[in-house]
Amino acid sequence: MDELYPPIAPRAEGFLDVGDGHRIRCQEAGNPAGKPVVVLHGGPGSGIAPMARRHFDPEGYRIVLFDQRGSGRSTPDAGDLTANTLWHLVSDMEALRERLGIERWQLFGGSWGATLALAYAQTHPSRVSEIILRGVFTVRQSELDWIYRGGAANLFPREWEAFLAPIPAALRDNPLAAYASLLDDPSEEVRHRAAVAWSVWEGATVSVQPQESFVRQYAEPAFALTFARLAVHYFSHGAWLDEGRLIRDAGKLAGIPGVIVQGRYDAVCPPITAYELHRAWPGSELKLLEGAGHAVTDPGVLAALRAATDSFRTQT
Incomplete structure (x- = not known):
C-alpha cells in the first residue's frame, strides 16, 4: 500500500436531494482550495470506499465522493431501483458539481465507475478537466457475454459452476435473464442465495491471483x-x-487529457475494451499492466493510478 497516500478522514459529509425521492450521500476530503476530483465507485452498488480518498495528494486535491442511487448510505434503502438509470446518475453528478460550485473537475473511476465517467464526460465535456480510468467497462453486449455468458468461465470453471448453481438447468443459456428473475423471487431465501452467488462470481474473478478475502467480502449478504x-x-x-455508444462517441473527449490503467489479465473487463477506447479517444494514454487483473490492488495498479493523479495535480 506504499503507493497510496496516508488515510484521510472526510472533511465534510452530507446528503444532496437529487429528486425522484432520492438523496445521495456525499463526502469531501483534502484541500478545499485544491484541484477538484470526483471519485466514481464501481458495482454498480458498491458505494464509497475509504481507500478511494488515498489515491490523491490531500494537499493538492479537493476530493469529492458520493454513493450513487441505491448504493451505500444514499436513500431510499440500498438496492432501490426506482428512477435509477445511468442517465439519472449523470444528472446527479451535474447537480452535485453545481451544488459544490465547481467549474470543472477531474473524473476518477474504475469498472462501472469508468462507465459512468465516460457517460458523464461525453455529455458534459466542458465540465471535465481530466479523466483517469481503471478496468474499462462500456456495457457492450460482447463485454456482458464475456463475464455473464461463459467467456470468463474458461478461466474459472469451478467458480462458473457455482455461479450457475442457483439457476434452473433450462434457463442457463441466459444467466443474466435468469438472475433477474431469481432476484425478484417472492422467496427471501431464493433472492439471497442468488445475490450471494452473483456477487461471489465477481469476487472470485476480480484478481489475477484469486484471494479468499475478496470472496468473503463479496459474499457478505447485505453487500451481495x-x-x-x-x-x-x-x-x-x-x-x-x-450498443457501443461510449466507444463510438469517444471523439467527444478530444482535448480532455486521459489515462487508462488496465490489467492485461483482467478477467472481468478484458483489455480489448480499454484498447478500443484508447484508439477512439484522441490524446489518451493507455497503461497496460503486465501481471495485473481487475482488482485495484493487483500488481502495478495503485502505482499507475498515483502517477496519473500526481501528474494532473497542478494542471488547470
Whole structure:
C-alpha cells in the first residue's frame, strides 16, 4: 500500500436531494482550495470506499465522493431501483458539481465507475478537466457475454459452476435473464442465495491471483444483495446505452487529457475494451499492466493510478 497516500478522514459529509425521492450521500476530503476530483465507485452498488480518498495528494486535491442511487448510505434503502438509470446518475453528478460550485473537475473511476465517467464526460465535456480510468467497462453486449455468458468461465470453471448453481438447468443459456428473475423471487431465501452467488462470481474473478478475502467480502449478504440487484438491473437494460455508444462517441473527449490503467489479465473487463477506447479517444494514454487483473490492488495498479493523479495535480 506504499503507493497510496496516508488515510484521510472526510472533511465534510452530507446528503444532496437529487429528486425522484432520492438523496445521495456525499463526502469531501483534502484541500478545499485544491484541484477538484470526483471519485466514481464501481458495482454498480458498491458505494464509497475509504481507500478511494488515498489515491490523491490531500494537499493538492479537493476530493469529492458520493454513493450513487441505491448504493451505500444514499436513500431510499440500498438496492432501490426506482428512477435509477445511468442517465439519472449523470444528472446527479451535474447537480452535485453545481451544488459544490465547481467549474470543472477531474473524473476518477474504475469498472462501472469508468462507465459512468465516460457517460458523464461525453455529455458534459466542458465540465471535465481530466479523466483517469481503471478496468474499462462500456456495457457492450460482447463485454456482458464475456463475464455473464461463459467467456470468463474458461478461466474459472469451478467458480462458473457455482455461479450457475442457483439457476434452473433450462434457463442457463441466459444467466443474466435468469438472475433477474431469481432476484425478484417472492422467496427471501431464493433472492439471497442468488445475490450471494452473483456477487461471489465477481469476487472470485476480480484478481489475477484469486484471494479468499475478496470472496468473503463479496459474499457478505447485505453487500451481495445490493450489488446483485443493481448490477442485474443495469446490465439487463444495457445501462440504457445504445450498443457501443461510449466507444463510438469517444471523439467527444478530444482535448480532455486521459489515462487508462488496465490489467492485461483482467478477467472481468478484458483489455480489448480499454484498447478500443484508447484508439477512439484522441490524446489518451493507455497503461497496460503486465501481471495485473481487475482488482485495484493487483500488481502495478495503485502505482499507475498515483502517477496519473500526481501528474494532473497542478494542471488547470
